[in-house]
Amino acid sequence: MKxxxxxxxxxVGPSGYEGAVRDLxxxxxxxxxxxxxxxxxxxxxxRKGNQRSDGLRIMLSAHLDEIGLIVxxxxxxxFVRFTSIGGVYPRTLFGGRVQFLNGSAGVIGGEKIDxxxxxxxxDKLFIDVGATSKADCPVKIGDLxxxxxxxxxxxxxxxxxxxxxRVAVAVLIETLRTLENSPHEIYFVFSTQEEVGTRGATTxxxxxxxxxxxxxxxxxxxxxxxGIRMAVKLGGGPAIKVRDAGMLSxxxxxxxxxxxxxxxxxxxxLEILEGGTTDARPIQLTRAGVPxxxxxxxxxxxxxxxxxxxxxDVQNSVRLLTALLSNPIHLK
Amino acid sequence: MxxxxxxxxxxxxxxxxxxxxLERLSNAVxxxxxxxxxxxxxxxxxxDxxxxxxxxxxxxxxxVKHAKTEPALKVMLAAHMDEVGFMLVDGEDGLYEFETxxxxxxxxLPGKPVLVGKDHLPGVxxxxxxxxxxxxxxxxxxxxDVLRIDVGNENGKKIHAGDRATxxxxxxxxxxxLVGKALDNRLGVATLIExxxxxxxxxxxxxxxxxQEEVGLRGARVAAYALNPxxxxxxxxxxxxxxxxxxxxxxxxxxxxxxxxxxxYVADQxxxxxxxxxxxxxxxxxxxxxxxxxxxxxxxxxxxxxIHKQRAGIPVVSVSVPGRYAHTAALVARLDDWQHxxxxxxxxxxxxxxxxxxxxxx
Numbered sequence: 001m002k003x004x005x006x007x008x009x010x011x012v013g014p015s016g017y018e019g020a021v022r023d024l025x026x027x028x029x030x031x032x033x034x035x036x037x038x039x040x041x042x043x044x045x046x047r048k049g050n051q052r053s054d055g056l057r058i059m060l061s062a063h064l065d066e067i068g069l070i071v072x073x074x075x076x077x078x079f080v081r082f083t084s085i086g087g088v089y090p091r092t093l094f095g096g097r098v099q100f101l102n103g104s105a106g107v108i109g110g111e112k113i114d115x116x117x118x119x120x121x122x123d124k125l126f127i128d129v130g131a132t133s134k135a136d137c138p139v140k141i142g143d144l145x146x147x148x149x150x151x152x153x154x155x156x157x158x159x160x161x162x163x164x165x166r167v168a169v170a171v172l173i174e175t176l177r178t179l180e181n182s183p184h185e186i187y188f189v190f191s192t193q194e195e196v197g198t199r200g201a202t203t204x205x206x207x208x209x210x211x212x213x214x215x216x217x218x219x220x221x222x223x224x225x226x227g228i229r230m231a232v233k234l235g236g237g238p239a240i241k242v243r244d245a246g247m248l249s250x251x252x253x254x255x256x257x258x259x260x261x262x263x264x265x266x267x268x269x270l271e272i273l274e275g276g277t278t279d280a281r282p283i284q285l286t287r288a289g290v291p292x293x294x295x296x297x298x299x300x301x302x303x304x305x306x307x308x309x310x311x312x313d314v315q316n317s318v319r320l321l322t323a324l325l326s327n328p329i330h331l332k
Numbered sequence: 333m334x335x336x337x338x339x340x341x342x343x344x345x346x347x348x349x350x351x352x353x354l355e356r357l358s359n360a361v362x363x364x365x366x367x368x369x370x371x372x373x374x375x376x377x378x379x380d381x382x383x384x385x386x387x388x389x390x391x392x393x394x395x396v397k398h399a400k401t402e403p404a405l406k407v408m409l410a411a412h413m414d415e416v417g418f419m420l421v422d423g424e425d426g427l428y429e430f431e432t433x434x435x436x437x438x439x440x441l442p443g444k445p446v447l448v449g450k451d452h453l454p455g456v457x458x459x460x461x462x463x464x465x466x467x468x469x470x471x472x473x474x475x476x477d478v479l480r481i482d483v484g485n486e487n488g489k490k491i492h493a494g495d496r497a498t499x500x501x502x503x504x505x506x507x508x509x510l511v512g513k514a515l516d517n518r519l520g521v522a523t524l525i526e527x528x529x530x531x532x533x534x535x536x537x538x539x540x541x542x543x544q545e546e547v548g549l550r551g552a553r554v555a556a557y558a559l560n561p562x563x564x565x566x567x568x569x570x571x572x573x574x575x576x577x578x579x580x581x582x583x584x585x586x587x588x589x590x591x592x593x594x595x596x597y598v599a600d601q602x603x604x605x606x607x608x609x610x611x612x613x614x615x616x617x618x619x620x621x622x623x624x625x626x627x628x629x630x631x632x633x634x635x636x637x638x639i640h641k642q643r644a645g646i647p648v649v650s651v652s653v654p655g656r657y658a659h660t661a662a663l664v665a666r667l668d669d670w671q672h673x674x675x676x677x678x679x680x681x682x683x684x685x686x687x688x689x690x691x692x693x694x
Contacts, residue, residue, distance in 0.1 A: 038692040085604075207645070
């Protein structure tokens with residue numbers, strides 16, 4: 001599974017431009033699925049199984065897109081100004097390397113600032129692509145870039161850009177591979193534009209009209225020195241979301257997920273996230289409303305170019321998801 | 333005549349009649365939620381231009397002109413009718429408290445003449461004269477809640493809480509420029525009327541003159557649900573911040589520039605435009621030699637933000653006429669930028685086929 005994750009996290013797919021990542025996923029899932037389609041917003045929708053009398057229509061969602069940068073201006077000397085696509089923290093940028101969709105590369109520099117303790121605001125930063133004028137600059141207004149960073153394998157821990165949410169994309173692919181004899185009609189959605197406001201899942205959910213929804217995404221941890229106060233830690237097992245800033249999980253779904261984990265002896269943690277949300281929110285709010293939950297993979301340094309996950313959490317996420325989907329579901 | 337020249341000769345021209353229509357649209361009062369006056373002008377203009385015209389529950393005008401050939405793409409073009417302005421909330425003796433409707437900078441308000449309500453009753457946003465202010469007061473913004481619209485005692489009896497008001501600016505043509513209030517987005521409305529008049533026969537043309545854009549894209553949301561198009565283009569006006577900097581340095585932030593043609597959106601606060609549609613517009617501009625510019629990615633938004641998330645998803649792009657001083661008492665736009673915007677969309681529609689949606693979105 002490490003090689004699959006490596007392939008996915010090293011692919012280029014900022015919000016709105018997920019085509020390259022989608023092609024990778026398509027190649028992995030083609031033989032495993034009953035139906036594969038791409039909708040108007042670029043969501044990859046993979047159906048497995050037909051609904052049996054004791055089964056449900058279930059939508060799973062893991063997003064393909066990653067945060068990135070977009071060019072706003074090229075100045076006369078060839079320096080490139082930019083703004084963010086999704087939640088980019090300016091403190092992660094200075095000195096970083098970026099890769100443009102058109103293949104060009106660059107490094108992020110900044111204007112002179114008064115104090116070494118200060119962080120550059122976004123509009124005080126620029127990308128140096130090695131150009132000397134507007135004419136020889138290989139990028140133009142509207143071109144997108146992502147953070148260039150190969151994955152490193154630390155044994156039990158993996159570090160890369162876009163673990164958020166490619167590690168969950170890998171989890172969905174592995175679950176699709178593992179799952180046998182489910183009573184459910186399951187839509188594995190590899191969604192787009194999550195980082196700019198869960199837009200892809202909004203239209204995918206409308207199109208699928210599911211009975212039950214589960215997002216699979218990463219969540220923050222509270223296990224680093226002087227970190228945020230949060231009960232989730234790396235290696236503690238998949239986190240079952242109770243709430244985040246945009247969504248309250250259906251309590252019946254939380255119970256079903258926890259009971260299943262306990263019965264299958266899979267370690268798990270309960271997650272209460274104070275900021276952010278996931279694709280579960282638009283699924284919950286589509287049409288007349290849908291019961292939803294979210295399985296989260298604990299991840300350190302989210303939205304930095306070096307996001308860290310624990311391989312046992314990843315494996316256990318596949319196990320839990322497979323256990324959840326293998327039997328009829330009676331929410332109570 | 334070469335085929336390109338022949339195509340160019342069909343482009344609808346902005347002439348006296350179009351400018352006169354823009355003038356009427358600009359001078360009309362249609363603050364978000366009370367768009368009736370502009371809707372009336374639109375309805376009169378388009379009554380013979382579409383096969384099916386209706387006003388929906390929120391007040392959007394939805395006009396469909398059927399294609400004459402099959403298979404036809406269903407294409408929605410949206411332009412919002414509403415403008416930013418004020419709503420009177422309370423008052424007596426001709427002095428009214430008010431709130432702003434849509435994005436208005438409080439610094440723009442004191443001393444401005446306004447028009448109130450359906451009857452365009454004249455008023456003014458009162459300001460303390462310089463004789464009575466201290467140096468300290470003059471440095472600070474006067475918050476909206478201490479400002480009043482003064483309509484004079486006589487008209488005060490005809491005014492009610494909930495009435496809308498807007499800037500009293502009258503439209504003017506000044507050389508190459510168009511100056512008026514609410515050109516965001518009466519430029520889009522006027523463009524859409526011309527496009528409906530000259531729509532290509534192979535497209536199912538869905539014109540949506542929308543309401544309540546300035547307060548959160550509310551009209552477009554239900555319009556897109558009802559029309560359920562295969563793709564959509566939002567026509568709007570976007571700020572041009574291209575004034576020279578005081579120190580002569582190159583400004584990296586201007587959003588768009590006047591005289592650089594229609595502004596094509598890649599990314600704003602609400603939308604990542606469909607790359608297939610961006611490419612189609614850029615190809616069209618190149619083919620017909622129409623100047624255009626990329627709007628700097630960043631904040632702001634258009635009806636596209638609501639349209640693309642409707643139902644199972646709708647590919648969208650936005651195109652705006654650039655204008656200086658948007659959301660103030662007077663916006664300055666260029667006639668040529670408007671003409672080029674009309675030409676760009678006209679040709680883009682002429683050359684649009686279902687093949688555009690065959691490759692998946694990148």
